[in-house]
Amino acid sequence: MVQTEILRMEGITKAFGGVKAVDNVDFALQKGEIHALMGANGAGKSTLMKVLAGVYRQDAGKIFLEGQEIHMKNVASAHAQGITMVFQELNVAPHLSVLENIFLSREIVKNGVYNWKEMREKAKQILDEMGVHLDLDIQVRRLSVAMQQMVEIARALNANSKIIIFDEPTSSLSVQEVEQLFKIMANLKAKGISMVYISHRLEEIYRICERITLMRDGRHIFTDDIENVSHDRLIAGIIGAEPSEQFPPKQNKPGKVIFEAKNITCNGKFQDISFTLREGEILGFAGLAGAGRTEVAKAIFGCYGLDEGTMVLEGKSVRFKHPRKAIDSGLAYVSEDRKGEGILAVRCLCENMTISNMNIICSSSVIKHRKEKSLVQDMIDRLHIKTSGLNHRMDRLSGGNQQKVCFGRWIMNQPRLLILDEPTRGVDVGARADFYRIINDLAKNNVGVIVISSEEDELIGLCNRIVVMRNGRKVAELDCNEDNLKEKLMRNMLGVEEGVNGHETIQG
Numbered sequence: 001m002v003q004t005e006i007l008r009m010e011g012i013t014k015a016f017g018g019v020k021a022v023d024n025v026d027f028a029l030q031k032g033e034i035h036a037l038m039g040a041n042g043a044g045k046s047t048l049m050k051v052l053a054g055v056y057r058q059d060a061g062k063i064f065l066e067g068q069e070i071h072m073k074n075v076a077s078a079h080a081q082g083i084t085m086v087f088q089e090l091n092v093a094p095h096l097s098v099l100e101n102i103f104l105s106r107e108i109v110k111n112g113v114y115n116w117k118e119m120r121e122k123a124k125q126i127l128d129e130m131g132v133h134l135d136l137d138i139q140v141r142r143l144s145v146a147m148q149q150m151v152e153i154a155r156a157l158n159a160n161s162k163i164i165i166f167d168e169p170t171s172s173l174s175v176q177e178v179e180q181l182f183k184i185m186a187n188l189k190a191k192g193i194s195m196v197y198i199s200h201r202l203e204e205i206y207r208i209c210e211r212i213t214l215m216r217d218g219r220h221i222f223t224d225d226i227e228n229v230s231h232d233r234l235i236a237g238i239i240g241a242e243p244s245e246q247f248p249p250k251q252n253k254p255g256k257v258i259f260e261a262k263n264i265t266c267n268g269k270f271q272d273i274s275f276t277l278r279e280g281e282i283l284g285f286a287g288l289a290g291a292g293r294t295e296v297a298k299a300i301f302g303c304y305g306l307d308e309g310t311m312v313l314e315g316k317s318v319r320f321k322h323p324r325k326a327i328d329s330g331l332a333y334v335s336e337d338r339k340g341e342g343i344l345a346v347r348c349l350c351e352n353m354t355i356s357n358m359n360i361i362c363s364s365s366v367i368k369h370r371k372e373k374s375l376v377q378d379m380i381d382r383l384h385i386k387t388s389g390l391n392h393r394m395d396r397l398s399g400g401n402q403q404k405v406c407f408g409r410w411i412m413n414q415p416r417l418l419i420l421d422e423p424t425r426g427v428d429v430g431a432r433a434d435f436y437r438i439i440n441d442l443a444k445n446n447v448g449v450i451v452i453s454s455e456e457d458e459l460i461g462l463c464n465r466i467v468v469m470r471n472g473r474k475v476a477e478l479d480c481n482e483d484n485l486k487e488k489l490m491r492n493m494l495g496v497e498e499g500v501n502g503h504e505t506i507q508g
Contacts, residue, residue, distance in 0.1 A: 003030040005028055005029070006065065006066055006194050007063075007064070008026075008063075008064040009025065009027040009051075009063050009064075010061055010062045010064070011025070011062065012061035013025075013058060014047055014058050014059055015059055016396055017388050017392075019388050021042075021047040022047050022218050023218040025044065025219065025220045027213055027223075028223070030211075031192055033189075034185060034194075034195045035210065035211050036226075037197065037198045037215070038199070038200075038205065038238065039215035039216055039221075039238060040400070042386045042401060043216050043218065043238075044219075046088075046198065048215070049085060049165045049196060051063075052072070052163075052165065053072075053083060053085035053165060054073065054075040054076070057072065065081055065082075065083075079105075082161050083163045084155075084161040084164050084165070085167065086152045086153060086167065087167050088198075088399065092151055094139065094141035095140075095141060097139060098123070098136045098138055099123050101155060102151060102154045103119050103123070103155075103158065104155065122158070123158070124136070126157050127150075127154055129157075129187070131180070131184065132147075132184075134150070134151070144177075145173070146180070146181075161193065162194065163193070164188065164195050164196075165198070166185075166197050168198055168199055168399075170199065170201065171425050174290070178204075182207075182208055185197075197209055202234065205226075206226060209226055211226060212224060212229050214234065214237045214238065216237065246436060247462055250480075253280070254279060254281035254464060255278055255279030255280050255281075258277060258279050258416060259311070259448060260276045260312040261311050262310045262311070262312070264296075265308040266295060266299050266307055269472060270296050271473055272309075272473065272474070273473070274309075275474070275477065277450065278448060279446040281448055282440075282449045282451055282462055283448070283464065283466075283467065284450075284451050284453065284462070284463035284467065285297075285466070286459055286466050286467070286468045288454075288470070288493055291470050291472070291493070292469050292472040297421055301323050301326045301333040301419060302321060302322050302324075306319060313329060313330075327356065330416035331418075331419070332413060332415035333419045333421070334403075334407060334410060334418075335421055338399070338403060338425075342403075343394045343402055343405070345393075345395040347393070349376070349385075349397065350372065350391065352405050353375075353379060353408050353409050353412065354376065354412070355409065356409055356410070357409065357413050360375070360413070361375065376408075377390065379411065383404045383411075383438060385401050385408070386401050400427040403424075403427060404431075407423075411438070416447060417447070417448045417449075417450070418442060418449050418450070420449065420451050422452060423435055423439070423451060424453070424455075425454075451463060456489050459480075460485055463480050464480055465477060466480060466485075468492040468493060470495055476488070476492040
């Protein structure tokens with residue numbers, strides 16, 4: 001089958017503060033193609049696509065759509081050309097309805113009045129074609145992240161998009177929601193819509209994409225058909241070297257128990273959870289979306305009140321009514337929701353790093369700026385944060401570097417217990433090794449670490465033990481030295497156990 005080139009970007013360059021985020025990059029897209037765009041955090045993937053989507057204007061280079069040169073002045077001009085981007089951090093209007101979001105800036109007007117009947121009919125048609133059933137009148141903020149993403153896709157289809165860019169679309173989705181998204185993408189492909197797919201999940205790339213373009217340090221490294229790109233070639237290209245062991249050696253001898261949860265319950269969120277955590281131990285929490293893992297973490301950190309049970313920290317019974325009390329007692333929590341709960345997007349790196357550490361950098365309510373800068377620079381060096389300096393705005397850092405700033409904020413506070421909720425979500429293969437090293441170093445220094453992750457390989461490679469949750473309850477606790485650990489994890493997460501004569505049964 002002969003494909004037609006719909007898009008070509010030639011010599012695209014974009015710099016921020018003298019630092020080239022994209023350096024003389026070429027990129028081409030075929031009609032009806034799903035094209036993977038990969039690279040480490042900070043490689044320039046999202047910046048290149050934001051140039052295409054009209055978020056940024058390139059400093060140099062040209063863009064051709066269906067053979068004609070086009071100029072992107074802003075997002076509206078990109079939409080007018082049929083180019084839409086579904087951002088990793090969703091771009092919905094949360095207090096508007098599903099219908100209002102789908103037609104945002106594209107309302108159907110008749111005689112100067114909104115034609116709600118026609119908009120409702122068209123919205124229903126679009127959602128039916130996607131196989132999605134939504135109440136058009138519900139506020140978008142009341143929908144799950146997955147359904148909010150479907151609203152964004154519906155908006156893109158309403159704009160008669162020729163090209164849709166997906167930036168880490170599955171990072172917050174469950175297994176079932178990912179499958180639904182892939183079905184929608186297959187339908188879009190069948191209609192001749194072209195898609196650019198940015199993801200760090202290799203299994204997804206190999207499953208749905210036909211070609212891969214790899215970037216590193218703002219430059220184009222290669223473009224090739226998917227069948228010509230092995231995992232080793234791809235990883236070597238991402239990190240600029242041959243793949244090495246991702247996970248550092250585990251701390252073999254955790255010390256004394258520093259934290260214990262005894263039958264803790266938070267009504268409507270989780271029930272009867274018990275576990276212990278030792279000095280120098282990395283304890284994993286596994287489970288499908290909605291299992292209650294994050295809720296347990298937030299209850300420990302004082303975000304939710306407990307209805308039953310007790311918690312013991314270093315021999316003393318505790319119950320934190322506010323996160324500030326938990327922080328004062330030596331706890332730290334890195335949220336899975338980096339945008340909503342982790343960063344101050346329009347503030348600088350330095351302020352983000354020290355916002356929770358005023359007790360360290362202040363004297364008599366006055367900030368010691370020299371000490372502040374010294375501590376932050378030390379953390380930048382330790383965590384290998386890629387930045388132009390302490391005043392670099394957070395929303396202009398890559399996702400992986402934003403995550404490192406969140407880590408650094410709490411490491412600076414020298415916690416006794418660190419809770420990490422999806423610590424490598426949206427983080428590339430190369431940078432993950434940095435995060436695993438950081439976590440392992442904390443364990444070596446007798447910090448107790450809880451890691452919540454949706455990636456079984458990450459939990460197995462990093463943790464000493466894994467607590468498995470399902471439907472708000474603890475269903476298993478596994479030692480990471482056990483045989484067939486991944487299979488046991490999956491069975492407990494899904495509620496599947498081996499029955500008589502090898503037949504599987506579903507647990508109640």
